[in-house]
Amino acid sequence: MSVATSTPIKGSVQRRLVLQLIFVALILTVLFVLAVRLVGERIAQSAQDSALFAAAASIASSMHSDNGELQLDLPHSAFAMLEAISEDSIFYRVSVGSRTVTGDDELSVITPASPLAERAYATEEFRGEPVRILTVPRALDVEGVFTNVSITLAHTRQGFHSTVSQIQSIATGVGIGFFIVSVALCLLASQSALKPLKSLVNAIERRGPEDLRPVNREVPSEVAPLITALNSFIVRLSGSLDKAEEFIAEAAHRIRTPMALVQTNAEIALRFAETSKSRGKIREIIVAARESSRSASQLLDHATVAFRAENPQLAPISLSELIERSISRFFPIAEMKGITLTVSPTKSNVIVAVDSLLMQSAIGNVLDNAIKYSESDTTVDISYGVLNDYGFINISDQGPGFSDGDIKHATELFFRGKKTESTEGTGLGLKIVSDALNVHNGRLEITKNGERGSCVSLQLPLHS
Amino acid sequence: MRVIAAAIAFLTSFGWAQAFEIEDQKFYGFEDSKDVVKIISTSDIEIFEPLLLAFVNKYPSVGVDYTVASSQQVFKAVYDEQAEFDLVISSAMDLQMKIANDNLARQHISEATQRLPEGAKWRDRVFAFTYETAVFLISRSAFHQSEVPLSRRALVELVRQNTDRFSGRIGTYDIRISGLGYLLATQDSLSSQTYWRLTEVFGLAGTRLYCCSADMIRDVEQGRLAFAYNVLDSYALRKVAEGKPNVQIVEFSDFQTSIMRTALIPKNVKNEEAAEAMLDFLVTLADRPNLALSTGMNPIIEGEPKSKKLLSSVTLGPSLLVFLDSMKRSDFVNSWVSSMRIWQESN
Numbered sequence: 180m181s182v183a184t185s186t187p188i189k190g191s192v193q194r195r196l197v198l199q200l201i202f203v204a205l206i207l208t209v210l211f212v213l214a215v216r217l218v219g220e221r222i223a224q225s226a227q228d229s230a231l232f233a234a235a236a237s238i239a240s241s242m243h244s245d246n247g248e249l250q251l252d253l254p255h256s257a258f259a260m261l262e263a264i265s266e267d268s269i270f271y272r273v274s275v276g277s278r279t280v281t282g283d284d285e286l287s288v289i290t291p292a293s294p295l296a297e298r299a300y301a302t303e304e305f306r307g308e309p310v311r312i313l314t315v316p317r318a319l320d321v322e323g324v325f326t327n328v329s330i331t332l333a334h335t336r337q338g339f340h341s342t343v344s345q346i347q348s349i350a351t352g353v354g355i356g357f358f359i360v361s362v363a364l365c366l367l368a369s370q371s372a373l374k375p376l377k378s379l380v381n382a383i384e385r386r387g388p389e390d391l392r393p394v395n396r397e398v399p400s401e402v403a404p405l406i407t408a409l410n411s412f413i414v415r416l417s418g419s420l421d422k423a424e425e426f427i428a429e430a431a432h433r434i435r436t437p438m439a440l441v442q443t444n445a446e447i448a449l450r451f452a453e454t455s456k457s458r459g460k461i462r463e464i465i466v467a468a469r470e471s472s473r474s475a476s477q478l479l480d481h482a483t484v485a486f487r488a489e490n491p492q493l494a495p496i497s498l499s500e501l502i503e504r505s506i507s508r509f510f511p512i513a514e515m516k517g518i519t520l521t522v523s524p525t526k527s528n529v530i531v532a533v534d535s536l537l538m539q540s541a542i543g544n545v546l547d548n549a550i551k552y553s554e555s556d557t558t559v560d561i562s563y564g565v566l567n568d569y570g571f572i573n574i575s576d577q578g579p580g581f582s583d584g585d586i587k588h589a590t591e592l593f594f595r596g597k598k599t600e601s602t603e604g605t606g607l608g609l610k611i612v613s614d615a616l617n618v619h620n621g622r623l624e625i626t627k628n629g630e631r632g633s634c635v636s637l638q639l640p641l642h643s
Numbered sequence: 644m645r646v647i648a649a650a651i652a653f654l655t656s657f658g659w660a661q662a663f664e665i666e667d668q669k670f671y672g673f674e675d676s677k678d679v680v681k682i683i684s685t686s687d688i689e690i691f692e693p694l695l696l697a698f699v700n701k702y703p704s705v706g707v708d709y710t711v712a713s714s715q716q717v718f719k720a721v722y723d724e725q726a727e728f729d730l731v732i733s734s735a736m737d738l739q740m741k742i743a744n745d746n747l748a749r750q751h752i753s754e755a756t757q758r759l760p761e762g763a764k765w766r767d768r769v770f771a772f773t774y775e776t777a778v779f780l781i782s783r784s785a786f787h788q789s790e791v792p793l794s795r796r797a798l799v800e801l802v803r804q805n806t807d808r809f810s811g812r813i814g815t816y817d818i819r820i821s822g823l824g825y826l827l828a829t830q831d832s833l834s835s836q837t838y839w840r841l842t843e844v845f846g847l848a849g850t851r852l853y854c855c856s857a858d859m860i861r862d863v864e865q866g867r868l869a870f871a872y873n874v875l876d877s878y879a880l881r882k883v884a885e886g887k888p889n890v891q892i893v894e895f896s897d898f899q900t901s902i903m904r905t906a907l908i909p910k911n912v913k914n915e916e917a918a919e920a921m922l923d924f925l926v927t928l929a930d931r932p933n934l935a936l937s938t939g940m941n942p943i944i945e946g947e948p949k950s951k952k953l954l955s956s957v958t959l960g961p962s963l964l965v966f967l968d969s970m971k972r973s974d975f976v977n978s979w980v981s982s983m984r985i986w987q988e989s990n
Contacts, residue, residue, distance in 0.1 A: 253971045255833060258962035266766050268744040269961040281970040306746040337766065 196369040204361035212347075212354040219346030224311075227339050228300055230264050231313040233257075235298075235332045238271070242328065244321040249273075249280050249328065265338020270305060272331040280328075288329050289314040302336075309336045375399050379406075391417040428482040431475035438472040473547070477607040480540045484611050488618045491534040495642045498529040498563040498570050505542035506561065509550060517555030520546075525564030532642040533619050541615035544608040545574045545635050552578035553632075569622070569638040577632040581625060612637065663720035667711040672699040676706035680917035683710045683717050684732035685823075686904070687857075690877070693937045698924050705917050713854075714738055714822030721909055722747060729918035732906045732925075734775065734875075735822040737829075737963040739905045743768040744961050748907040749915070755923035762958030763903065763943050769959055771903035772925040773940040777827050777873040779893040780860065785812065785869035794897045795837040798872075802844040810849045814859045814871040817852035818979055823902070824853075827873045829966040829975060830900050830957050837897070842982035845872070850983060864890050873900070877939045901956045903943065 234257040241254045251273055261269055272282035289312055291299035301312045310333040317328045375398055382396060393410040445464045452458045502522060513520050549559045557577040564571060609623075616623050616637060624636040669688050672679075684691065688711055695707050710728075712720065714735035720726040722742055731748075733739050742748050748768040756770055763771040779798070781791065792798040802809050816824020831838040851868065853859045859871040864887050876892070906925055908918045928935055928942035935942050957963070965971060 250974075251968075251970050252974060253965050253968045255962055255965045258965050259960075262960040262962045267961075268746065268766070269964065270744075281968055308746055 193369045193373050196372065197365050200365035200369070201362055204358055204365065208354045208358045208361070211357065212350045215350035215353075216343070216347050219350070220343050223339050223342040223346070226342070227264075227311055227334060227336075228313065230261055231300075231311065231332050231334055232298055232315070234260050235313055235315040235330045238273070238330050238332070239315055239317045239328075242273075242317070242319055244319065247322045249275060249319065249321060249326065251281055253281070261334055265341070267335040267337050268306075268308065268310075270310065270333040272329075274329050274331070275326055282331075286331055286333055287312065288331050291316065305333055310334060311336060311339070376402060391420070424482045424485055427478050431478040431482070435472045435475040435479070438468045438475065442468040442472065474607075477544065477611065480544065481607050481611050481614075484537055484540055484614050484618075487534055487537050488614060491537060491618050493532045493534055493619075495530050495532045496535055498531065498572060499524060499527070501531075501533070501535065501538055502542065502561055502563060502572060504535065505539045506546060509543070509546050513550055513559070516550060516553070518550055518553050519558045521558055521560045523560060523562045525562060529563060529565055529570040530642045531570045531619075531639040533639060537615045537618060538637075538639075541612040541637060542572060542574070544611050545637070548608050549574055549576040549578065549635075552576070554578070557632075565641065566638070568641055570641055571639075572637045573634055574637075575628045575632060575634040577628070580627055580631060580633040609635075663712060663716045663724060663726065665710050665712045665716070669709050670706060671695045671709065672703070672706035674706070676704065678704050678914065678917055679706040679708050680729045680914050680921050681708045681710070681727065682730045682732060682921070683712060683720055683726075683728045685712065685714045685717055685734055686732060687711060690938060690940075693934060694925075694928075697931065697934050698921060701924070702917075702920060705920070707921075713820075715820075718742070718822070725909075725911055727911060727913055728909060729912050729914045730906055730921050731909055732904065733822075734902060734904045735826055736771075736902055736905055736957060736959060737826050737967055738822060739769050739907055740765065740959060740961060740963040741967055742909070743907060744964060747910050749910055749912055751908055751919055751922060753919065753923050755927045759926055759943060762956070762960070765959040769905050769907040770922060770926055771905045771943050771959060772928055773877070773904045773942055774901050774956070775904065775941065776876040776899050776901040778876050778899065779870060779872060779895055780863050780874045781870040781891050781893055782863045782866050782868060783889050783891050784866050791891075791893060793893065794895050795835065795841055796897065798895075799837065799840050799844050802848055806844075806848045809869050811851065812867070812869040813845050813848055813850040814853055814862060814868040815845065815850060815873055817854060819976055821854050823875070824873070825966070825972075825976075826902060826957070826963075827900055828979065830902075831873070832975070834898055834900065839978075839982060841872070842979060846982045846984040852983075852985075860890065875902075877941065903957065903959070904940075905959065 237254050237257040237260070238251070241252045241257075243250050243252075253271075258269055261267070270283050270286050272284060272286040272288065273280045274282075274284075274288060286305060287301075287303060289299040289301045291297075291314070297315065299314045303310060303312055305312070312331060312333045314329050314331045317330065318325050319328050320326075379394075379396060379398060379402065383394065391413055393413055394406050396406075398406055442465055445461050445468060449458060449461045449465065452461055499522075506520060506522070510520060546559065546561075553559060553576045559574065559576045562573045562575070609625075612635075613623050615621075616639070619639050621637065621639040624638065626634045626636070628634040665683075667688050669692075688709060691709065695709055699705065699707060714733050715738075717731060717733050718735065718738040718741070721728065721731050722738075722745070725747075731739070731742070743765060750767045751770075752767050756764060756767065759770060779792075790801060792801050802813070816827065818825040818828045828838070851862075853871075856875045859868065859874055862868040863871050863874075866889065906922050908915065908922060912918050926943070928940065966975060
């Protein structure tokens with residue numbers, strides 16, 4: 180619609196909806212990946228720590244005292260256990276105080292936070308690599324003397340990091356998948372959410388320009404206030420349109436009656452006029468009164484067409500009957516102007532289903548125009564028949580005709596042809612014709628009638 | 644540093660000097676070559692020569708400086724003294740593992756090393772390229788064919804019942820001086836309790852202790868030994884292949900310990916590129932069957948050892964470090980010495 184293109188547009192509900200949903204999905208995805216990574220790290224760490232503790236406990240249980248000396252038979256199973264978990268280096272140290280009993284005396288002993296704690300962990304660098312260190316303090320009875328022994332075990336972090344990165348890559352993969360699915364769902368959801376709005380727009384766009392019925396569709400609750408507002412606007416609009424039409428019809432009626440009186444009295448006065456000057460003036464009054472009453476009739480016609488168009492009374496009627504009803508009132512005027520009206524059928528008994536009053540107005544307006552713009556001693560011919568499944572009524576005159584440019588605009592309200600500028604007129608005539616034909620799905624064609632004059636063709640679908 | 648101190652103390656107590664000692668050295672390729680890869684290895688030159696010649700043939704611009712030392716000396720050179728070598732080859736897997744565990748070996752990842760089966764490489768720092776099985780080698784003349792023992796249990800029974808016949812005619816590694824002997828003994832002790840009973844009967848009968856496989860094979864072949872326990876298969880095989888009818892390999896049915904010869908690139912490598920080329924050359928020995936045959940080595944082939952018999956394969960991993968613990972080691976050696984009744988011998 181031409182109105183829509185000029186509507187200032189700011190943003191899009193769908194785009195905003197999609198962007199916000201995608202933003203939420205992105206945040207959820209990142210949170211998910213981070214959470215899984217954190218949990219993964221904790222689990223991997225606790226797995227490494229438990230394995231270290233099991234190995235250290237196994238070492239602790241293999242300690243014994245022999246001749247007052249601490250003895251340790253390093254258990255193969257302790258190392259085999261750690262070896263089975265991951266490909267990582269193992270370092271160990273068994274110490275009493277600061278004295279190393281066996282193992283790597285460069286390895287730091289971790290002091291537990293509380294003296295009662297049965298283990299202490301730390302992550303440090305050792306021999307150029309990060310290691311997880313565990314110290315398990317044990318009290319050992321060496322010949323009746325309690326000795327505090329520390330078993331310290333360290334494991335490099337390769338297995339830990341590979342577990343974490345595996346978990347992370349799985350989490351990232353799942354996250355990316357989740358995000359892609361979310362985006363697709365966002366698009367679908369936003370489309371389906373806006374579907375009722377789109378179908379509503381379509382329904383309103385499809386309406387004809389005269390259709391001022393309230394919108395009566397089932398709409399989502401969010402759209403309902405908009406429709407209520409629109410409907411109340413339509414009611415007010417059609418109310419004021421009705422009032423305007425009523426006002427025009429009333430005004431036309433009020434003008435026509437006095438004008439007829441003015442015309443009759445002026446004609447009587449003309450007979451008694453003595454000077455040619457006063458006769459001229461009186462003729463001008465007659466022409467002006469006739470024109471005014473004609474305009475008033477056309478306004479009335481237009482109001483009638485507009486009113487009846489909303490609720491046409493269709494009934495089958497033959498074209499000859501329709502023409503007969505339309506032209507009877509024009510014979511006196513034609514005779515007065517010295518114009519011959521002829522009816523020439525090309526086919527008899529052509530039946531169309533029309534609102535007779537509407538079509539009489541239409542034909543009357545064409546005839547009125549034809550007679551008005553024709554000079555004396557010319558003929559206005561009304562022919563009818565069938566062409567391509569349409570019944571036609573062609574009204575041809577020998578008046579000034581339309582120029583090529585005029586034909587295009589002939590049916591616009593208040594348009595008047597260039598060659599008629601010297602004659603009085605309202606420009607309502609062909610608008611009435613075109614509106615009446617639209618009601619019947621008919622067509623209006625205006626062509627040149629040879630060198631002089633024009634041919635107005637009213638075409639109506641045949642009654643089946 | 645206590646471990647190292649203990650190791651040095653241990654080594655010096657057996658009369659070795661502070662600096663590591665080498666047994667042999669040879670250069671391959673052009674003498675004036677600037678691109679030299681320095682190898683320290685426990686494998687004898689005569690065994691390794693075909694491999695080195697093939698390598699020099701493939702890389703003519705590279706010279707190979709090949710040094711032979713005992714496994715303890717190789718470890719001492721690389722771990723304690725951090726001597727400049729580009730590649731370290733040893734069959735003492737535990738000592739190689741110690742170097743790799745303590746972050747003194749360089750990581751190397753190549754298409755060739757990727758093909759190694761699990762357990763044949765560790766942290767991409769130490770790589771196995773051949774495996775050798777410790778076998779029971781007998782002198783045919785010392786046994787009736789019917790009494791050849793097929794398991795350790797049978798061997799224990801045989802020796803127990805014929806102590807006099809085998810007295811002084813049993814050979815095995817002296818685990819106090821042979822790193823390989825120590826490794827085989829400790830792995831045997833992990834695999835089966837029979838090991839200590841075997842040591843007991845060996846001690847009762849009286850056993851000759853050796854530093855090296857070659858000497859044991861020679862004595863078996865010459866009939867001085869009735870049998871040798873835990874002889875590495877590749878040496879033994881070569882002797883048999885050379886047609887010495889008096890030597891017979893017996894494969895025990897209970898289990899056979901197999902160890903792997905490993906290589907690593909030390910952290911202070913000078914010629915890294917050549918070292919990596921050599922390492923890749925070694926681990927792809929399976930691709931050169933003729934060379935494998937001429938050296939008598941069993942290359943590590945994509946997971947499949949040649950013999951599918953009950954092989955108790957020692958795989959690479961830090962659990963090998965357990966028996967390197969100074970306390971554990973002295974306990975083990977003490978138990979072994981007392982089982983072997985070595986005090987009697989020295990009396």
